[in-house]
Amino acid sequence: MTDTPLSELLGLALEAGRRAGALLRDGRPDDLTVAKTKTSAVDVVTEMDIAAEKLITGFLSEHRPQDGFLGEEGAASPGTSGIRWVVDPLDGTVNYLYGLPTWAVSIAAERDGETVVGVVEVPLRGETFHAVLGGGAWLGERRLAVRPSPALDEALVATGFGYLRDRRAHQAEIVRQLLPRVRDIRRGGSAAIDLCDVAAGRADAYYERGLNPWDLAAGDLVAREAGALTGGRPGEPASGELALAASPGLFGVLQEFLEDSGAWHDGQRA
Ligand code: IPD
Ligand code: CA
Numbered sequence: 001m002t003d004t005p006l007s008e009l010l011g012l013a014l015e016a017g018r019r020a021g022a023l024l025r026d027g028r029p030d031d032l033t034v035a036k037t038k039t040s041a042v043d044v045v046t047e048m049d050i051a052a053e054k055l056i057t058g059f060l061s062e063h064r065p066q067d068g069f070l071g072e073e074g075a076a077s078p079g080t081s082g083i084r085w086v087v088d089p090l091d092g093t094v095n096y097l098y099g100l101p102t103w104a105v106s107i108a109a110e111r112d113g114e115t116v117v118g119v120v121e122v123p124l125r126g127e128t129f130h131a132v133l134g135g136g137a138w139l140g141e142r143r144l145a146v147r148p149s150p151a152l153d154e155a156l157v158a159t160g161f162g163y164l165r166d167r168r169a170h171q172a173e174i175v176r177q178l179l180p181r182v183r184d185i186r187r188g189g190s191a192a193i194d195l196c197d198v199a200a201g202r203a204d205a206y207y208e209r210g211l212n213p214w215d216l217a218a219g220d221l222v223a224r225e226a227g228a229l230t231g232g233r234p235g236e237p238a239s240g241e242l243a244l245a246a247s248p249g250l251f252g253v254l255q256e257f258l259e260d261s262g263a264w265h266d267g268q269r270a
């Protein structure tokens with residue numbers, strides 16, 4: 001158990017997020033193209049994803065050389081301090097590629113495996129979300145709280161679609177069943193922002209299949225600290241199979257709906 005003050009980790013995460021956000025905002029080439037694809041042809045990476053991760057890991061390891069890393073673009077080291085940084089340098093790459101504004105830098109610190117700090121920097125909204133375990137969720141100076149729980153048919157539900165093409169039909173099947181039952185559905189294109197939007201009362205719930213730890217780590221803490229319940233399938237923590245965040249009175253209803261949708265019986269995970 002490390003005794004690093006969480007305020008130190010928060011300060012570093014905020015500064016790393018600010019710097020990476022500025023790099024991505026100011027350094028985006030007009031002729032930005034796809035540098036490579038990963039798990040499928042729709043899972044794209046640009047040179048800016050890689051540059052932003054390099055900036056973040058370089059900055060953090062300069063200040064805290066003993067810490068570990070898990071980053072989407074390849075950072076992976078256990079470290080020796082008990083602190084590990086979980087980094088999505090650019091969450092919402094497809095939006096970024098097309099010049100759409102909904103993308104973020106997501107940085108979380110785990111202490112002995114538990115997320116204790118989360119920062120989500122959203123440069124083109126001029127917004128920085130942060131949370132420290134037990135210290136509430138904040139948008140700048142404003143403390144966040146989820147909306148009062150609506151009935152399912154009055155809920156605005158955000159979602160996203162994982163990149164594996166052969167699983168997208170199952171994700172579409174869930175949407176087909178859910179859309180007639182809710183106020184509306186949003187697909188913003190950044191999991192970290194979706195989770196912060198639940199925290200800020202801009203959506204009542206968010207769910208997605210196929211996420212990775214770096215998509216979730218910071219935003220999940222922000223959502224929880226704003227009073228959301230988060231998790232996965234009944235009795236399970238959030239995972240690649242299902243990540244769900246909702247105001248407390250809606251969480252169980254939506255979890256049950258997703259469970260009953262039948263779209264789980266696809267014989268494969270995520
Ligand atoms: C993606 C975004 C998107 C979600 C995908 C993620 P990336 O992250 O969060 O909203 O639907 O599942 O992989 O690749 O842009 O960092
Ligand atoms: Ca990606």
Ligand code: CA
Nearest residue numbers: 088091092215
């Ligand atoms: Ca992501």
Ligand code: CA
Nearest residue numbers: 072088090091
């Ligand atoms: Ca990313």
